[in-house]
Amino acid sequence: MFRALILIVCAALLATTGVAAQDNPYLTGELRTLDVDGVERQYVLFAPDGLPTDAPLVVMLHGRSQSARSIEALTHLNAAAAAHGWIVAYPNAINGSWEDGGRESGLPRTGEPVDDVGFFDAVVADVTADHSVGSVNAAAFDTGGTLLQRVLCEAETHLDTAMLVASVVWSHTLDRCAGTQINTRMLLVFGALDAIYEPLGLTYRDLPRPDGTPNRRGGFDETAKFWAARAGCDDESAQTGQSVVFANCPPTSQVTAMLLPSGGHEWPRSGDYAITGGFNPLNDGAYLLGELLAGRLPVDPVDPPDELVPPRTFTAYVPTTYTGAEPLPVIVALHGRPDTGAGFAAITAMAPIAEEEGFIAVFPDGVNNEWNYLEGMLNDIPHDFVSDVRFLDLLIDDLAVDLHIDTERVYLTGFSNGGFMTYRMACEPTVNRFAAFAVAGALMYAEFQPPCLVSPPRPMLIEHGTEDISISWDGITHMPAPGQLVVTLNVLQSVSFWAARNGCDPALTEHFKYPQADDRTQVIRFDFVECAGAPVMFYAVMGGGHGWPGVDVVPERIAGNNTHDIHLTREIWGFFKTQRLRDTE
Numbered sequence: 001m002f003r004a005l006i007l008i009v010c011a012a013l014l015a016t017t018g019v020a021a022q023d024n025p026y027l028t029g030e031l032r033t034l035d036v037d038g039v040e041r042q043y044v045l046f047a048p049d050g051l052p053t054d055a056p057l058v059v060m061l062h063g064r065s066q067s068a069r070s071i072e073a074l075t076h077l078n079a080a081a082a083a084h085g086w087i088v089a090y091p092n093a094i095n096g097s098w099e100d101g102g103r104e105s106g107l108p109r110t111g112e113p114v115d116d117v118g119f120f121d122a123v124v125a126d127v128t129a130d131h132s133v134g135s136v137n138a139a140a141f142d143t144g145g146t147l148l149q150r151v152l153c154e155a156e157t158h159l160d161t162a163m164l165v166a167s168v169v170w171s172h173t174l175d176r177c178a179g180t181q182i183n184t185r186m187l188l189v190f191g192a193l194d195a196i197y198e199p200l201g202l203t204y205r206d207l208p209r210p211d212g213t214p215n216r217r218g219g220f221d222e223t224a225k226f227w228a229a230r231a232g233c234d235d236e237s238a239q240t241g242q243s244v245v246f247a248n249c250p251p252t253s254q255v256t257a258m259l260l261p262s263g264g265h266e267w268p269r270s271g272d273y274a275i276t277g278g279f280n281p282l283n284d285g286a287y288l289l290g291e292l293l294a295g296r297l298p299v300d301p302v303d304p305p306d307e308l309v310p311p312r313t314f315t316a317y318v319p320t321t322y323t324g325a326e327p328l329p330v331i332v333a334l335h336g337r338p339d340t341g342a343g344f345a346a347i348t349a350m351a352p353i354a355e356e357e358g359f360i361a362v363f364p365d366g367v368n369n370e371w372n373y374l375e376g377m378l379n380d381i382p383h384d385f386v387s388d389v390r391f392l393d394l395l396i397d398d399l400a401v402d403l404h405i406d407t408e409r410v411y412l413t414g415f416s417n418g419g420f421m422t423y424r425m426a427c428e429p430t431v432n433r434f435a436a437f438a439v440a441g442a443l444m445y446a447e448f449q450p451p452c453l454v455s456p457p458r459p460m461l462i463e464h465g466t467e468d469i470s471i472s473w474d475g476i477t478h479m480p481a482p483g484q485l486v487v488t489l490n491v492l493q494s495v496s497f498w499a500a501r502n503g504c505d506p507a508l509t510e511h512f513k514y515p516q517a518d519d520r521t522q523v524i525r526f527d528f529v530e531c532a533g534a535p536v537m538f539y540a541v542m543g544g545g546h547g548w549p550g551v552d553v554v555p556e557r558i559a560g561n562n563t564h565d566i567h568l569t570r571e572i573w574g575f576f577k578t579q580r581l582r583d584t585e
Contacts, residue, residue, distance in 0.1 A: 026324025026404055027078035028069070029090065034126055036119045042320055043123050044068040044090040047131055048082040054134030056160075056293055057087045057127055059120065061098070063142025063166075065345035065363065067355075068092035069318035071141065073402045075267050080286040086293070087131055089123050091116075092320060096351050098147040101172035106209045116147055117154050124157045135160040139289055141267045142166050142196075142342075146173065152184060152230075153177040160252075161292050165189045165285060166265050168197050169218040169226050171209060182230050186255045187292045189285070190220045191263025193311055195365065196340060224257035231255045256297050258288075264311030265365075272401055274394040275312050312391055314364040315341040317351040318403065321358060329359040329409035330399065331576065332392065332434075334418025336441070338369035344415065348569050349551045357573060360403060364395060371414075371421035377447045378484055388421060393431045411576040413438040415548060416471060420445070423494075426460060427452035436534075436579035438572040439463070441471050441546050443488035444497055457502040457533025461575045463568060464491045465521075465544025469560045495526075495538045503532030517564035523549070537575055539566070 029046030058081070062071035068090035072078060081088045099116040103109040124136055138159050140148035145167020152162060153176050162184050192199070201219035209215055218226070224244060225235070231253035233246035244257040260268055260283055269277045270284040281287060291297050322328060331354070335344035341363030345351060354361040366372075372386045392412070399405055412434040414422035419442025426437040427448045436459035443464075466473050475490040489497065499506060508530040514523040526538040541549060545560020550567030 024323070024325045024404070026073070026402075027082065028322070028324045029072065029078065029088070031320055032126065034119070034122050036122050037115055039114055041094075041114075041119050041122070042068070042092045043126075044072055044092070044320075045127060046072070046078045046081055046088045046090075047127075048078075048085070050085070051087065051131065052085045053132050055085050055087050055132065056135045056137055057089065057124065057131075057133045058289065058293075059089045059091065059123060059136070059138045061091060061138065061140035061144030061148055062093065062096075063144050063315070063342075065096040065315050065317060065342050065351060066142075067096065067318055067320060067351070069320055069322045070316045071144075071267070073318060073322075074269070074316065075139075075141075076269060076271070076284070076286045076402075077139075077289070080290055084290060084293075087127060087133065089127055091119060091123050093144075096317065096345070098143055100143065100146040100170075101150050101176055102146070102170065104210075105170070105172035105175070105215055106207060107172075107215060117151055120147075120151050121156050135293075137161040137163075137293060139163040139285075140165065140167060142265070146170060149173050149227075150176060152182055153180040159184045161185045161187075163187045163189065163285075163289050163292055164223075165267055166191060166194060166197065168201070168220065168223045171213075171215045174218075174226065177226075177230060180230055181232060182227075183250070183253050184231070185253060185292065185295075185297075186227055186231065187288065187297055188220075188224055188227065188255070188257040189263075189268065189288065190257070190259050191265060191268075191311070192259050192261050193263060194265045195310075195313075195369070196265040196342070220257070220259065224255070228255045254297070262309075262311060264313045266311065266313045273398045275391055276314065276395065276398045310367045310386070312364070312367075312395075313341070314362055314395070315345055316363070316399075316403075317345065317354050317361040319355045319358055319360070321355075322360075322403075324404045327404045327406035329411070329577070330362060330396075330405050331359060331411045331413060331573070332362045332364065332395065334364065334371060334412070334414030334421050335366065335369075336416030336418055337366075337371075340369065341365045344418070347415070347548050347551060347553045349553075349567075350569050353569050353573060357577075359573070360399075360405065362395070362399065364392070366418070366421075370417050373417075373421040373424040374445070374447065374480055374486065378480060378486070389425065389428055389431060392421075392425055393433055396433045407433075408435060408581040409577075409579075410434055410581070411436050411438070411579070413440070413572055414442065415440045416442055416546065418442075419471075423448055426458050427455055429455040432456070432581070435459070435581040436576050437461070438575065440548065440568060441465070441468060443471060443475060443491065444494040445486055445488050447486060449497065452497075452501060457531075459534040459536075459575070459579045460498045460502070461537045461539070461572060462491075462495055462498070463539040463541065463549065463571075465541040465546065465560070465563075467543055467560055468546045470546040491540075495536070498536050499528050499531075502528070502534045502536050504528035504536055505530045514565040520561045521563035521565060523563055523565035535575075535579075539568075539571065541565075
């Protein structure tokens with residue numbers, strides 16, 4: 001059967017060049033729309049019943065590739081607001097990216113520029129028009145913190161307090177804020193194990209600014225000292241455990257920097273989590289914000305465990321239409337090496353499709369920017385202490401703590417190194433959490449086949465370019481440890497394996513050529529229409545390289561030719577949305 005299928009595919013290639021709303025346990029706010037200089041903007045407002053007069057307002061800014069609904073669900077601020085009488089507003093960036101000043105500094109940005117500082121002011125004005133607001137405060141995560149730093153320097157709104165989590169100064173922050181003096185109490189929270197922002201900062205010599213000097217991202221110490229100076233504090237500071245309190249600040253502008261010993265690039269949180277989030281309520285972001293608002297900082301983090309393990313983190317995009325009343329499907333997407341979850345969100349351009357189609361997109365981070373897909377299959381493999389099989393299995397439980405997900409419609413996709421991990425998960429007999437799988441630019445290892453043969457048939461979509469310069473169409477060899485050589489199947493053998501595994505009849509395979517966007521590539525889709533176990537779909541990209549079809553984030557010099565005959569994310573969603581977990585059990 002394998003040989004018959006390979007011959008069929010080769011011939012075609014050569015021929016061308018829940019729960020009910022009243023039971024909703026999730027606290028979600030009202031989605032509001034504003035006009036800001038002719039641009040329609042959205043934010044989410046949570047104002048609990050029984051608010052006191054002059055309630056504090058907190059404006060919470062999300063990070064890259066997130067949404068207002070993402071940060072609302074994952075920070076637990078609504079629960080804190082209901083308990084303490086706050087109002088919380090969650091502005092929503094356009095396409096998950098803030099206009100923080102990086103564009104003018106030569107950093108790559110997509111879309112037309114918008115006035116996000118003016119949007120921040122407009123949100124505050126809109127809330128204060130309807131509610132009795134006392135102090136105005138802000139919190140931010142990741143790139144939302146870069147915008148918040150710009151707000152501190154340029155906005156009309158005065159902030160009584162500001163909390164920055166996993167956010168640092170950039171060259172453009174220094175430019176815009178160099179002469180600014182603030183009258184704001186600030187808390188800066190960094191994770192000692194942050195895999196995105198290096199503690200000592202990073203200079204981007206290949207990203208010059210308009211004056212020819214390189215862009216720079218500051219480190220933890222640089223960021224803390226810069227804002228201490230803006231607040232009028234002395235250079236001297238007092239070390240209290242893991243916290244640094246700057247000395248002789250004006251009474252209304254105390255600056256504290258806190259380093260969480262086991263923290264990663266994440267909003268710190270505690271709760272009933274198996275693998276993500278912290279376990280210490282005194283390090284919880286909502287708790288720390290409450291202490292800041294009450295003027296009780298600094299609070300020192302509790303000592304870390306004896307052995308620190310890499311924190312498991314992820315980026316999530318939740319559509320703005322989400323209310324928690326109805327369960328939503330989830331796509332878990334695994335990045336290649338050496339990427340991150342947030343980077344892969346950009347490569348796939350999945351957020352706009354998630355918004356349009358109403359699903360949640362989750363982009364986990366691999367340890368050391370890679371996935372341990374050969375875990376347990378070889379002796380003495382490096383990093384075998386990392387169990388990504390367990391991580392991805394339990395991730396679904398952790399997501400369900402904060403988000404109303406449809407557990408019958410959870411899907412897994414991956415690219416390159418993440419594609420190998422996706423194959424591993426599809427072959428893993430101990431895990432049955434995903435209703436369908438999609439692999440791009442990756443191959444089956446021979447080691448995956450034995451467990452695959454005892455696992456249930458699983459729906460599979462495969463995409464590969466014939467000119468892939470990283471993961472060759474003809475297969476690759478890999479040495480994960482000295483003296484250990486592992487070999488993959490080639491592309492057609494990988495497809496054939498899944499067709500045979502899922503009980504497909506190769507004689508009934510149909511193929512379809514997509515209209516060519518240019519003459520460099522041609523996409524052909526092979527549909528296995530008669531499969532006894534589960535469907536298989538294969539996209540062969542003739543002339544295609546190691547990229548994500550339809551999205552040009554990865555440069556051609558690195559990935560080779562990229563096709564625009566299809567948008568792979570849309571094709572994957574079209575395949576996924578017809579599959580449910582109970583259909584494959």
